[in-house]
Amino acid sequence: MSLPWPAFETWSRIREDDRAALSDVLAELLAHGALLGDAGRDRELYLLAREYQPELCEYLAPLHLTLLADPDRPIFQIRPVPGDCGLLARFSKAETLLLLTLWRTYHDARMGQAAEAVIVTANDIWQRLKLYFTHVDLPTPGQLREMLGKLRSRRLVRVQWHDDQFGESQVEILPTLCTVIPFENAAAWEQQAAHYQQPGEPDAEAAP
DSSP states (O other): OOOOOOOSHHHHTSOGGGHHHHHHHHHHHHHHSEEEOSSHHHHHHHHHHHHTHHHHHHHHGGGTEEEEEOSSSSEEEEEEOTTTOSOOOOOOHHHHHHHHHHHHHHHHHHHHOOOSOEEEEHHHHHHHHHHHOTTSOOOOHHHHHHHHHHHHHTTSEEEEOOTTOGGGOEEEEOTHHHHHSOOSSHHHHHHHHGGGOSOOSOOOOOOO
16 A cells, blocks of 8 residues: 655655655665665666755655765765764674774775775775774674675675685775765774774684
């Protein structure tokens, strides 16, 4: 059963033949936190979202969510308003360390070259975790895979799995990650990372 279309004035002006696709745009944003409009159906949804950006902002505002448009890439992303939004993503300590590691990897790659995509292997990520957080127990390959899967569902990374050799799995770090954990520079990152330089629960230390 279809629910009634929103009755507020601006949304009543949305064309009838755009409404189903606009519902898909909202479902993508609320389920994954971002809409990546690089190809195929996602490209069509991105172009529609761009056309109806004011209406989407109006719809998300009561949820205390802001809609961000990447000025350089076909990406829309929602960001919760801290302290007001009850839909904030929750990350464990291990997931936070992974996010910090990915942010620094992305930052360093972008500083060193103008490459459009930042792609590393799962083994590269494990080695960087070991480098950045020397006093923290590292995740096992299974734990790392599970965490990467969660970040993938949040549209923070893309992953090409190598099931026979997990360490060679290709991980593309998306610019959406820098919106989730926005640091002005590496010094701000260092300050935050220092809070996590304490041993956690013992885990098996094994490279992917």
